[in-house]
Amino acid sequence: MVAVFSLNTTLIQANEQGVIRHPVAHSNVPVSAAVEVPASASLVYLSGKLPPLIDSSQPSDSPLAYGGNTKGQTVAVLTAIEKTLAxxxxxxxxxxxxxVFLVGDPALDNKMDLAGFTEGYAMFFGAQAQSNLPARTLMQVSGLANxxxxxEIDVIAVRRN
Structure with missing residues (x-):
């Protein structure tokens, strides 16, 4: 088992030119437990992204204007992050x-919609989308700017020099 883990780490390192992503043990959650970046790389910090306006026919203080529910807003935010990175x-x-900062959904008794977030996230990260998984922190907050x-999601990316 140790040899298999070492082999997987080596393959990941070889595929990512020195960036090592350590998987979460005994889990199928699409995140890394830790990520190591070589000294030869630089880090790129993106400011937090909020969902962009998607439907201007909706009131500006309505979730429907920004992708609706947590899943829709997650997809909108990750799409915006993808564009900024590009x-x-x-x-x-x-x-x-x-x-990741999630506000409690009023439709879910003001609890964060982890399932909705996970569905949106899985469209961008994981075996189906792409296999480079970030280390991730997810928390519920009382509110955001609107x-x-x-x-709201912020990310750190690595640029290999």
Missing amino acids: DLGLTLGDVIKMQ KAFLV
Whole structure:
């Protein structure tokens, strides 16, 4: 078992030019337990992204204007992050750390919609999308800049020099 883990780590390192992603033991959650970055790489910190306006026919303080529920807003935010990364010559595969802030959904008795977030996240990270998984922190917060926002995500990406 130790040899298999070492082999997997070596393969990951070889595939990512020195970035080592350590899987979470005994879990199928699409995140890394830890990510190591070589000294030869630089880190790119993206500011937190909120969902963009998607439906201007909705009131600006309605979640429907920004993708609706947590899943819709997660997809909108990750799409915006993907575009920002592309503008910088990077991809979601270069993301090594992600912080996720979820507001409690009024439709779920003000509890964060982890299932909705996970569905949206899985469209971008994991075996089906791409296999480079970031270390991730996910937390519920009491509110964001607009009461319609349910999701904010910030990421750190690595640029291999």
